[in-house]
Amino acid sequence: MRAMPQRLGLSILILALISMVSAITGSARAQDEETRTGFSGLPVPRFVALKKDVVNGRAGPSLDLDVVVIYRKKGLPVKVIAETSDNVWRRVEDHTGRRVWINRSMLAENKHALIEERTVIFAEPTEEALPRARLEPGVMAKLEMCEGDWCRVKTKDFRGWAEKQNLWGTF
Incomplete structure (x- = not known):
């Protein structure tokens, strides 16, 4: 019967250590994104x-x-x-x-961004503008400029505006 409280104590200690490690790694991840x-x-x-x-x-x-x-x-x-x-x-x-x-x-x-998911590029920085092309994930595009939530990009064949959230390489 004495072994039961020791096991319980060990279980509590292990859970406490797991919590501490999670808190440390979680704050490290948050710190990674902090400028x-x-x-x-x-x-x-x-x-x-x-x-x-x-x-x-x-x-x-x-x-x-x-x-x-x-x-x-x-x-x-x-x-x-x-x-x-x-x-x-x-x-x-x-x-x-x-x-x-x-x-x-x-x-x-x-000077470049990667297309993260299938993305339509538009003539102007709005979804109501004329679509110019659909870019597939993995396409690398030259970043020409960014305004708000949109960036003007250029590929070998197309130039247009893409939503920043679909681009890897911009903040």
Whole structure:
């Protein structure tokens, strides 16, 4: 009979630890989206783009650490979510939610957005405007300008206004 109170105590301790871990990770996720100034003096988070056609994403901020993903699309937007104190490495999140470290020399100003879901682009920044094209998820479009909830984008064949909520690479 004595074992029962000990098991109950252990169960309560485990539940308390799970609650603490959930609270810590939850506040860390909320903090990731909170804008602050990074070691570069620039805001974090912010969008940047891959500077080269081939960019390695690493498990940590060092050339000695494993390459966990190889990006093969120059201009692909990624979100900077952290910077190292020596201002050399950026922790980034890509459109799939994957988080890796990239050397700052492999990043440039962001000028593109990825279409996240099937999106119609319009002649003007309103759904009542003339539709110009339907873009499929994964299409990369040049960002020309954003106004409110809309951005003017350009693909190889089309130019028009898309709702910002359907684009990865803009705030």
